[in-house]
Amino acid sequence: MSSKQDGEARPExxxxxxxxxxxxxxxxxxxxxxxxxxxLWHSRRTLKDIETVKVALIGEQPVGVSMLKMLNTKLGYxxxxxxxxxWRGKGIAGKLLDNSDxxxxxxxxxxIFAGISEDNSESKMLFxxxxxxxxxxxxxxxxxxRLHAVNLYRKMVIVSGEVVYSKEISRGLVPKEN
Numbered sequence: 404m405s406s407k408q409d410g411e412a413r414p415e416x417x418x419x420x421x422x423x424x425x426x427x428x429x430x431x432x433x434x435x436x437x438x439x440x441x442x443l444w445h446s447r448r449t450l451k452d453i454e455t456v457k458v459a460l461i462g463e464q465p466v467g468v469s470m471l472k473m474l475n476t477k478l479g480y481x482x483x484x485x486x487x488x489x490w491r492g493k494g495i496a497g498k499l500l501d502n503s504d505x506x507x508x509x510x511x512x513x514x515i516f517a518g519i520s521e522d523n524s525e526s527k528m529l530f531x532x533x534x535x536x537x538x539x540x541x542x543x544x545x546x547x548x549r550l551h552a553v554n555l556y557r558k559m560v561i562v563s564g565e566v567v568y569s570k571e572i573s574r575g576l577v578p579k580e581n
Contacts, residue, residue: 413494414461418502421456430458430468437485445560446470446483453482457502459495466490469499471506474516474558479507481517482560484526496529504533508572515572516555518565527568535568543567 421427427450434446449470450456459467467486474480481503486495507515517535519526527537543552561567 467495477513479512479515535570538569
């Protein structure tokens with residue numbers, strides 16, 4: 404079963420968390436189709452050690468993956484979102500990002516970060532469509548202090564050629580109890 408959006412059939416996608424090392428191996432083909440060089444090496448390494456891995460499935464077939472981590476008690480980080488090339492353009496990355504935002508909201512994060520290659524226009528469009536904004540190192544330094552900003556960059560493994568995007572999480576108004 405699929406839903407229609409913008410005149411294009413969208414496949415039914417389920418997202419679930421992968422907890423065991425054996426389960427996480429299921430998404431390695433997605434990484435191999437999505438990355439090369441340093442990013443492939445780092446994504447494989449991250450897959451083994453990261454605290455949260457989610458898979459996007461169509462039926463039983465893994466078609467996408469997200470890797471998430473709390474940087475501290477109030478800051479979340481989207482390490483990777485990857486979708487197999489043959490499934491791109493079908494809203495799967497958006498569903499993974501929406502699920503990631505919900506994951507961090509449920510962990511009471513105040514802000515979510517992501518590192519994106521400067522030349523990755525598709526990822527930039529995805530993140531900005533969900534309210535993320537590019538944030539410079541100097542902006543982070545002003546907000547958190549220079550040392551904390553350096554530590555955040557280190558924890559995020561921001562490398563040359565990447566830019567940081569962030570999104571503050573709004574909790575909305577909580578109604579008063581009578």
